Amino acid sequence: xxxxxxxxxxxxxxxxGRSFYNIIDSISRVDYExxxxxxxxxxxxxxxxxxxxxxxxxxxxxxxxxxxxxxxxLEDVIDGLxxxxxxxxxxxxxxxxxxxxEESVDTWLDIFSVRNLLIPPHDNxxxxxxxxxxAVNSYRPGLAVRVLYNLLIDNSVDVVxxxxxxxxxxYPRVKYEYIRNISSYKRFHDRSEEAKLEMESWVExxxxxxxxxxxxxxxxxxxxxxxxxxxxxxxxxxxxxxxLEYSKQAIQYDPExxxxxxxxxxVNYKILSKxxxxxxxxxxxxxxxxxxxxxxSIKFDPKKNLRDILRLLTLWFKHGNNLSVLEVLTQSLxxxxxxxxxxxxxxxxxxxxxxxxxxKLLKKVLFSMGxxxxxxxxxxxxxxxxxxxxxxxxxxxxxxxSIHSSKLVDEAILxxxxxxxxxxxxxxxxYKGLNTIRFLFSDATTFPEMMNILNPLHEILDQGYNTLxxxxxxxxxxxxxxxxRECCRKYQQTGKQSYLKLAWDLxxxxxxxxxxxxxxxxxxxGLENISPxxxxxxxxxxxxxxxxxxxxxxxxxxMEKISYFNPxxxxxxxxxxxxxxxxxxxxxxENTYLLKGNEDLKQDERVMQLFGLINQLLLAIKIxxxxxxxxxxxxxxxxxxxxxxxxxxxxxxxHELLYxxxxxxxIDHEIELIYMERCCPVQEYYKLPVINKLEIFEYALxxxxxxxxxxxxxxxxxxxxxxxIKRWNYVTxxxxxxxxxxxxxxxxxxxxxLMINRNSGKVINIDFGDCFEVAMNxxxxxxxVPFRLTRTLVNAxxxxxxxxxxxxxxxxxxxxxxxxxxxxxxxxxxFVFDPLINWHGQESIVxxxxxxxxxxxxxxxxxxxLDEENEEINQKAKQVxxxxxxxxxxxxxxxxxxxxxxDQVGLLIDxxxxxxxxxxxYLGWCPYW
Numbered sequence: 047x048x049x050x051x052x053x054x055x056x057x058x059x060x061x062x063g064r065s066f067y068n069i070i071d072s073i074s075r076v077d078y079e080x081x082x083x084x085x086x087x088x089x090x091x092x093x094x095x096x097x098x099x100x101x102x103x104x105x106x107x108x109x110x111x112x113x114x115x116x117x118x119x120l121e122d123v124i125d126g127l128x129x130x131x132x133x134x135x136x137x138x139x140x141x142x143x144x145x146x147x148e149e150s151v152d153t154w155l156d157i158f159s160v161r162n163l164l165i166p167p168h169d170n171x172x173x174x175x176x177x178x179x180x181a182v183n184s185y186r187p188g189l190a191v192r193v194l195y196n197l198l199i200d201n202s203v204d205v206v207x208x209x210x211x212x213x214x215x216x217y218p219r220v221k222y223e224y225i226r227n228i229s230s231y232k233r234f235h236d237r238s239e240e241a242k243l244e245m246e247s248w249v250e251x252x253x254x255x256x257x258x259x260x261x262x263x264x265x266x267x268x269x270x271x272x273x274x275x276x277x278x279x280x281x282x283x284x285x286x287x288x289x290l291e292y293s294k295q296a297i298q299y300d301p302e303x304x305x306x307x308x309x310x311x312x313v314n315y316k317i318l319s320k321x322x323x324x325x326x327x328x329x330x331x332x333x334x335x336x337x338x339x340x341x342x343s344i345k346f347d348p349k350k351n352l353r354d355i356l357r358l359l360t361l362w363f364k365h366g367n368n369l370s371v372l373e374v375l376t377q378s379l380x381x382x383x384x385x386x387x388x389x390x391x392x393x394x395x396x397x398x399x400x401x402x403x404x405x406k407l408l409k410k411v412l413f414s415m416g417x418x419x420x421x422x423x424x425x426x427x428x429x430x431x432x433x434x435x436x437x438x439x440x441x442x443x444x445x446x447x448s449i450h451s452s453k454l455v456d457e458a459i460l461x462x463x464x465x466x467x468x469x470x471x472x473x474x475x476x477y478k479g480l481n482t483i484r485f486l487f488s489d490a491t492t493f494p495e496m497m498n499i500l501n502p503l504h505e506i507l508d509q510g511y512n513t514l515x516x517x518x519x520x521x522x523x524x525x526x527x528x529x530x531r532e533c534c535r536k537y538q539q540t541g542k543q544s545y546l547k548l549a550w551d552l553x554x555x556x557x558x559x560x561x562x563x564x565x566x567x568x569x570x571x572g573l574e575n576i577s578p579x580x581x582x583x584x585x586x587x588x589x590x591x592x593x594x595x596x597x598x599x600x601x602x603x604x605m606e607k608i609s610y611f612n613p614x615x616x617x618x619x620x621x622x623x624x625x626x627x628x629x630x631x632x633x634x635x636e637n638t639y640l641l642k643g644n645e646d647l648k649q650d651e652r653v654m655q656l657f658g659l660i661n662q663l664l665l666a667i668k669i670x671x672x673x674x675x676x677x678x679x680x681x682x683x684x685x686x687x688x689x690x691x692x693x694x695x696x697x698x699x700x701h702e703l704l705y706x707x708x709x710x711x712x713i714d715h716e717i718e719l720i721y722m723e724r725c726c727p728v729q730e731y732y733k734l735p736v737i738n739k740l741e742i743f744e745y746a747l748x749x750x751x752x753x754x755x756x757x758x759x760x761x762x763x764x765x766x767x768x769x770x771i772k773r774w775n776y777v778t779x780x781x782x783x784x785x786x787x788x789x790x791x792x793x794x795x796x797x798x799x800l801m802i803n804r805n806s807g808k809v810i811n812i813d814f815g816d817c818f819e820v821a822m823n824x825x826x827x828x829x830x831v832p833f834r835l836t837r838t839l840v841n842a843x844x845x846x847x848x849x850x851x852x853x854x855x856x857x858x859x860x861x862x863x864x865x866x867x868x869x870x871x872x873x874x875x876x877f878v879f880d881p882l883i884n885w886h887g888q889e890s891i892v893x894x895x896x897x898x899x900x901x902x903x904x905x906x907x908x909x910x911x912l913d914e915e916n917e918e919i920n921q922k923a924k925q926v927x928x929x930x931x932x933x934x935x936x937x938x939x940x941x942x943x944x945x946x947x948x949d950q951v952g953l954l955i956d957x958x959x960x961x962x963x964x965x966x967x968y969l970g971w972c973p974y975w
Contacts, residue, residue, distance in 0.1 A: 065091060066113075069120055073163060078124050089117050103767055112153055115143075116160045123164045137165055144173060149180045151189065171197055171217050178223055183666060185858070187227060194224040215248070218258045226269055242273055249295075264300030267292045271309045275316060289313055304346035308354060311339030312868065315357055333365045334374045341378035348386035352659050353869040355390050360875060363397055366404030375407055384418045387411060391423065392651055395430040398439040405439065412443050420451045421589040421605045425682070428458045432466075432685045457588040461608075462684055464580040468615070468625065469688035470643035471576060472506070472519045473560050476527075478644065479503050480557040484550075493546070497534065504531050514575045523559075526552045564623070571615045571625065584610050590629055590637050591682045591690060606631035615641070620798075626693065638693035639680075645815075647689035651681040653790070653814040656873050660786055663866050667858050674782050674859070677803075677810040691812075696804045701797035704754050704838070704975060718974035721746040728969060736966065743965035746974055747837065754975075755802075755842040762804060772807030774851065777843050779808040781855035784833040787811065788954060789863055789870065789933050791926075793821025795834035796971045818878070818926045829971075830963035832954050838975045840959065848955060856951045864947065867934035874930055878923040 065088030072081035533549035612628035680692035763769035
């Protein structure tokens with residue numbers, strides 16, 4: 047205190063710092079009147095500072111607001127010291143207030159340094175424990191250990207931070223957190239075994255220790271079970287007995303805790319996965335225990351349990367027809383709240399063909415969902431009919447839903463059918479079909495394949511036209527197409543080539559006209575011309591479509607009914623010409639979607655589901671500017687070839703940004719390619735050895751700056767703070783998607799599949815057709831890099847480039863993914879074994895008209911249904927899961943031992959930025975950007 051008094055005189059007189067320390071000095075001398083005077087003076091300084099900063103941003107003003115809060119609490123301190131009976135009320139007020147403070151270690155320490163003047167840490171242990179958790183989340187585990195150690199210290203025992211033997215049992219929660227932190231903190235890795243032994247020794251006393259609440263005892267057993275679960279990976283079944291005992295004890299002490307049941311389920315699920323070829327009775331024992339545990343876990347926390355729901359579904363779909371398993375399912379499933387199933391509607395509808403009593407149980411679940419949540423189910427269910435046309439269960443569910451919501455079902459079917467109609471118009475369908483078959487006419491052996499493409503198109507014509515657009519198409523081309531079909535029939539009957547040539551003359555004539563029509567830009571489509579039924583729909587009972595991702599992320603879902611559809615659809619000028627459609631809600635809200643044709647969006651829907659789970663996990667990572675989050679959006683499949691994608695406003699593709707910037711600054715759009723062509727024509731470039739490719743590639747990089755994106759951020763920012771925030775968001779969002787994309791095996795990240803939000807700077811990925819390293823394993827132009835990290839992206843980062851926030855965020859995210867690998871694998875396991883997902887059958891298609899490889903952005907809609915009995919495909923799925931597990935455990939580089947998180951991230955970044963890898967890429971991927 048004497049030091050504070052002396053230092054006050056060294057500070058400038060007219061500052062907040064001097065006034066603040068004068069307050070502390072006055073309180074220590076019990077001169078409360080003087081303290082209040084200095085307090086008012088300090089508040090005036092803060093208000094002046096606040097006025098200057100608040101006009102800039104809330105972020106800049108936040109530290110001053112914390113100072114003002116500290117001054118208010120110093121008034122509370124003075125009041126409490128003068129009136130001790132008010133201390134409980136003051137403490138309650140402070141506890142409520144701290145809940146609204148940002149979770150920053152430095153901010154909390156500032157606040158607690160003031161509060162300690164009235165309430166010592168030992169009387170406020172819960173708040174200090176929360177501070178230790180914030181320190182751990184902020185990657186300051188050393189501070190967390192010191193904070194907890196100071197609460198546990200007992201002068202009668204000679205211990206130092208890191209010691210676990212002999213620490214006090216007086217504060218059970220503090221001891222629990224302390225031991226847990228010691229076991230996971232690298233600095234004390236040599237004490238981790240001591241920590242585990244101390245926890246084991248402590249729990250042995252629980253039966254005779256009544257002052258420790260049962261909930262705390264359960265948490266101790268959960269931690270012990272988790273440690274033993276890690277040992278199971280290393281030591282096999284040696285730790286099995288302890289593992290089962292600890293997880294059972296957790297349930298015994300706290301049977302209504304979701305975590306207790308969750309760990310019991312995980313234990314059985316993990317043992318089951320390691321013992322799949324064992325005794326059948328033993329396997330079923332683990333299956334039934336896991337199902338029961340997951341059902342209880344979901345029951346106690348239905349909103350945050352996607353991983354347990356998916357694990358339960360995996361066990362259900364695999365073992366559901368066994369009598370003992372079916373019995374447990376029959377008892378457990380009715381206890382799960384119906385809302386819990388909303389997060390897994392796609393998985394449930396994908397298994398509508400589930401046989402036997404297990405399928406009947408699935409029907410019951412869907413029937414109950416239909417009664418309580420018809421809006422959420424009706425649209426996905428009517429869409430499911432298009433994926434599984436002959437599925438009796440789907441038809442039964444629709445009929446059941448019609449009993450109490452007939453109008454809703456009729457509207458869903460009508461809206462779905464009409465959206466499919468306008469997603470791919472007749473002229474586009476015929477152009478696509480004729481473009482496919484024009485190379486098949488020269489070979490008589492391909493005639494059956496050709497007719498398989500043409501027959502469905504002719505059948506559509508046979509059904510007659512329903513819109514003005516279809517009528518005009520029929521009048522223009524109907525006769526020629528009918529004649530061509532007749533020629534094909536005659537060729538089939540006689541085998542005369544003249545009929546086949548005449549047929550192609552007619553088809554070719556139609557093809558050339560359609561090609562001219564579709565190559566010309568048309569910006570708008572009138573809804574009245576292409577779908578009069580949709581145009582006339584007003585005030586529907588049907589809600590605006592949304593995906594299950596919102597439920598996973600616990601977003602507030604307003605099931606707003608459709609009022610009407612915008613009468614004009616904007617056509618986006620890209621190869622597939624998707625439509626921008628606006629659906630108006632009953633409140634007047636505008637809901638904009640991209641209506642895409644010639645793509646099956648089922649896989650994109652599941653990727654969004656995965657991102658929803660990862661966003662839940664990312665909440666644990668604290669960063670100064672807020673929270674890390676992957677931008678998700680609704681993806682609603684409509685059929686095998688069409689779907690709706692929620693429109694993300696204020697976004698441009700990386701290609702658009704660079705194209706527009708270079709146009710405005712008189713820079714050639716392909717300046718790098720021009721320099722490369724000076725050395726070698728593009729077609730010859732692909733034939734060169736790698737060393738020559740590298741020389742040409744690096745020559746083009748040396749001749750150009752690659753700072754386009756960096757300049758775009760600067761020019762599009764109103765001030766330096768806006769620029770700084772955009773750059774921060776850009777770096778962190780790019781880092782998150784780099785790691786998540788690597789784990790997912792996401793490829794085809796060309797400049798049109800990366801978008802950047804103009805307002806926030808965040809990177810948004812679109813088009814998820816190439817997952818599970820499909821792009822790396824394809825025969826034509828296999829990708830060589832784990833994610834896109836080209837020089838333009840790197841140059842737009844901070845001064846330190848990759849070595850700044852990018853690398854640190856990558857390490858945080860990879861650490862989080864590895865820590866939660868069980869949850870990630872649970873989602874992806876349901877993904878790769880889903881019978882409606884086509885990930886294993888997608889192929890890149892070489893377009894015959896343009897000299898580039900079309901990847902997932904123009905993916906084939908050829909279907910490959912997964913056969914549960916098809917061992918080859920099942921084996922491929924297992925290989926995918928094994929590869930995912932390697933990535934999430936640090937064994938993804940075969941010639942190396944287990945990698946630490948920094949080493950793993952470092953190797954991935956080296957691969958992504960290696961010019962030798964980039965120069966091998968297809969140039970349409972723009973590796974020089």
